[in-house]
Amino acid sequence: MGLFSKDIKTMDDLFLHVLQDIYYAENQILKALPEMMEKATNRELTAAFKSHFSETEKHVQRLEQAFELIGKSPKGTKCPAIDGIIDEAHEIAGEVDDKKVLDAALIAAAQAVEHYEITRYGTLIAWAGELGKEPVAKLLTTTLNEEKAADKKLTGIAEKKVNLKAAG
């Protein structure tokens, strides 16, 4: 979150910091997804990661529009939470031998990423509404709905395909 600075005095400051946090996070996710795509073996999972990569590019653009709407330049702030979540995903991708088990682990890692985004966008949308930044709230709600749909899609793949094969 990068909320380390005494500069955070108002809700507007806090809003900007969390916006910078998720901007950093989305950009880190863009860097991490290609490896996850490459490592996944289940076709439906690979396709889901590819489609989420395109969505994530749109999420970055929407965040840039959000910065513009509040009169700020897009800027990230280092966020130890997403770094930790992505570190785990990378390590899984390199270290699990069995392909089916790896798919299950990749899904778990990707869902941790989705849930991080869901909580941050949920917070930002609530705050944007209260701070009278309705156009920003609307923009971010589109992204939040895509993150929730991505999480559900991963659950579906896990339940129908990957886990059963890995357990069998």
Added chain:
Amino acid sequence: MGLFSKDIKTMDDLFLHVLQDIYYAENQILKALPEMMEKATNRELTAAFKSHFSETEKHVQRLEQAFELIGKSPKGTKCPAIDGIIDEAHEIAGEVDDKKVLDAALIAAAQAVEHYEITRYGTLIAWAGELGKEPVAKLLTTTLNEEKAADKKLTGIAEKKVNLKAAG
């Protein structure tokens, strides 16, 4: 997640690793909550943190039962994701000046923690079901429902009390 070892060969290995990951996470949360309770100024928020502390103690006990059910000793595995999320919470607690803004930031941090737990328990319950560990799935479902309820309670406090005051 600590999934760094080539020892993860089967779904049972992966299940055990994620169980160790969330066991570590719950114990770190128990250590972090007292500071969050102390820093919160909204009474309803302080009460929510206190009640979640007692729930977290039960979550740790349930995880110990889960380890027992699969014939393993309770053990944590270092998890960079929860460490990052909690680092952020600590930093917020020390660095935001305005009390109302601090409450809003503490809620956002606590909801990031809840969402991490929700995703990990969701994964473990799905895997437990597929691996024929129904009693473990049942135990963890009780915890998952409490985590979801805690997240909703925080949203309620944020929407009704804290954010409005902080924005006003």
